[in-house]
Amino acid sequence: MITSILTTLTASLQIGPDEALRKAGQYARVLDRPFDATPESVERHERVISVSFGADELIVLTFRGDLVSYSRLERALEADIRGTPRFRSDSDAFIRAQEVMEQFDCPPNLTPRSVEWRPYPSRVGSFVNSISCYFVQNPHGYATSVGNHMIVGLHPRTGQVLSLSMLADWNYEQPNIRVTTSEARGIAEWYLGHSVQGWHTDLEWFSHDASEVPPEVRTLYAAKKSRLCYFVKSAAGAVVIIDSTNGDVVRHMVPASIPSPVPFGRYYAIAAAVCHASGFAAVSMRPLSRYRVR
Amino acid sequence: MPFYFAGTNCRGSGANFGLPIEAAELYIRDVNTNEVELVNWFDSDGTNYPLSIGLSAMFDSSHFVPGHSVRMEFWVYPRDWEGVPLPPGESAPVVIKNKLMMFEISDPNFTPDPSVFVNSTMTGQNYTLALHNADGWSATTYENEMIGTNAVMVATHGYPEKHDDDASHWIYHTYNPLNYLSFRTTQVGSPGPWGVLLPPYNPTTNPPLNFVHLLTCSCGTQIDQFATGALYPGRNIYVPTIEDQAIVGYVPLIYIADLQTHADLVWNPLKAGKTVGKMREALQVWLGSHPNFHVIGATGDRQMEIADLAIAGDPFTRIKSVFTGTHSNPISWHRPL
Numbered sequence: 001m002i003t004s005i006l007t008t009l010t011a012s013l014q015i016g017p018d019e020a021l022r023k024a025g026q027y028a029r030v031l032d033r034p035f036d037a038t039p040e041s042v043e044r045h046e047r048v049i050s051v052s053f054g055a056d057e058l059i060v061l062t063f064r065g066d067l068v069s070y071s072r073l074e075r076a077l078e079a080d081i082r083g084t085p086r087f088r089s090d091s092d093a094f095i096r097a098q099e100v101m102e103q104f105d106c107p108p109n110l111t112p113r114s115v116e117w118r119p120y121p122s123r124v125g126s127f128v129n130s131i132s133c134y135f136v137q138n139p140h141g142y143a144t145s146v147g148n149h150m151i152v153g154l155h156p157r158t159g160q161v162l163s164l165s166m167l168a169d170w171n172y173e174q175p176n177i178r179v180t181t182s183e184a185r186g187i188a189e190w191y192l193g194h195s196v197q198g199w200h201t202d203l204e205w206f207s208h209d210a211s212e213v214p215p216e217v218r219t220l221y222a223a224k225k226s227r228l229c230y231f232v233k234s235a236a237g238a239v240v241i242i243d244s245t246n247g248d249v250v251r252h253m254v255p256a257s258i259p260s261p262v263p264f265g266r267y268y269a270i271a272a273a274v275c276h277a278s279g280f281a282a283v284s285m286r287p288l289s290r291y292r293v294r
Numbered sequence: 295m296p297f298y299f300a301g302t303n304c305r306g307s308g309a310n311f312g313l314p315i316e317a318a319e320l321y322i323r324d325v326n327t328n329e330v331e332l333v334n335w336f337d338s339d340g341t342n343y344p345l346s347i348g349l350s351a352m353f354d355s356s357h358f359v360p361g362h363s364v365r366m367e368f369w370v371y372p373r374d375w376e377g378v379p380l381p382p383g384e385s386a387p388v389v390i391k392n393k394l395m396m397f398e399i400s401d402p403n404f405t406p407d408p409s410v411f412v413n414s415t416m417t418g419q420n421y422t423l424a425l426h427n428a429d430g431w432s433a434t435t436y437e438n439e440m441i442g443t444n445a446v447m448v449a450t451h452g453y454p455e456k457h458d459d460d461a462s463h464w465i466y467h468t469y470n471p472l473n474y475l476s477f478r479t480t481q482v483g484s485p486g487p488w489g490v491l492l493p494p495y496n497p498t499t500n501p502p503l504n505f506v507h508l509l510t511c512s513c514g515t516q517i518d519q520f521a522t523g524a525l526y527p528g529r530n531i532y533v534p535t536i537e538d539q540a541i542v543g544y545v546p547l548i549y550i551a552d553l554q555t556h557a558d559l560v561w562n563p564l565k566a567g568k569t570v571g572k573m574r575e576a577l578q579v580w581l582g583s584h585p586n587f588h589v590i591g592a593t594g595d596r597q598m599e600i601a602d603l604a605i606a607g608d609p610f611t612r613i614k615s616v617f618t619g620t621h622s623n624p625i626s627w628h629r630p631l
Contacts, residue, residue: 052575068583071578149585165597237595239595251551253549256553257453
């Protein structure tokens, strides 16, 4: 009976196709678009609803009808982006992005984090293809790596919105920092099996559901909650993410870009040997990630 | 005569003139298995009997096993011949070429292995699968494998204007040698005068690339320049613009740990017959519920956004199910023209 009532209640909170079309049309009208396509078709997915506007535009909604994202296919943009650019600086772009944000029910206390100017090289010169403005929350003064945010992609000449994505229903744990920055770096070095020079460390809100992630963090992710984690970053982009509460290695990410002089596979081998010498029986990656500092 | 049938935009036709025609049928036949399919037809209205008729159809060559040959058969039923057709017109057999090459650097960190994943995803899809993920391959291996290939997935280190081979040599620049353009020119052949010697009538038996997935960092930054070479010659004998050819790449740095997920997000929709544009839409939908999917942009680690996947070429491109020139759901493996 309870299940039945809950199911009914959940169903009643979800919008139907007609309402999805109406909502998507409403959001689209707010955007400064170069064409006036109307929403055509609705598709329901595992966690969201998508609404197509012909071939070139898509709006994604939550089951409650809140905006998740908008994008339009940037076809034949090269000719379109020539001419006097509308924006001269990051702050110009942020001002326009904030104008766009005001049209939506954004998560509170978003602050500008960064701007990316995407180049579009051509034989007659380099153009900016699009400008992406990132806004994040800073709960307790720490930036969100996984949490509520807004990203506004702008046309460099017209300032029109090329893409938009928003997340508004995440929460954050109370900070419980029991690992110091130097301990976090030590864990990263121990994990990689070699000393690390020139790394940069930030505390950010993070959460993930990958299989190698400690169960505690996966549980948080399922509840749309983030925890404060250390991001120990190398100049080349490698990141070791360490739980600030218990010292777990949450994730290790390496960009598929510049080949490392020493293959990371070798680092794993060294790390495994250290682990073994420390009295840990298991020598795979996952037991390493269970190392705790306290 | 076409030199091959490769991809989802293959065409065949038949024509007849000189007799009042009551009906006509265009078939495609696999000469290896004798499987035959009606792909277009004409029935008179019982009062008008045209003196000439032409029928054509488009089809997805991956309905057939690579290496098999197919031919078009055109059956004409003249008026008052009591259902007895003329002897069918038959085209010469044309070989089917569907080949997907997958190259990945043999770095143990490329785990889970995206090329093995794509190989497994595309098994049973009537593509010859050429997997190179652990064998110290070079630019020469890459070039040789491109013979007869119409789909590519390459998972290597990447930069805005080039990607690596397995020994961390830079190969395949957008414009400097080695580059896709000079290589594909020699491999596919230079198009002759307008309308002549364009695919699939070009003088070599190598089809152009239907779809290319640069699963590397940064190659999406100059995706149009990669497109110029990799999708060469960028048009076919039927239309003057690029059609059913596309290339995709990533603008920012992408994480090794996520390579298989990237491969999944690209190849599973395509395998299901969706267009490249619909694959992009599916990615947007997926990103909407995966805020933890990160890349490294110009200012550091951040959430991936839809603009991070760059597409050049025809967004209506498909690698399975017949090309429609629209984003419609896949209809079948053939359609009348």
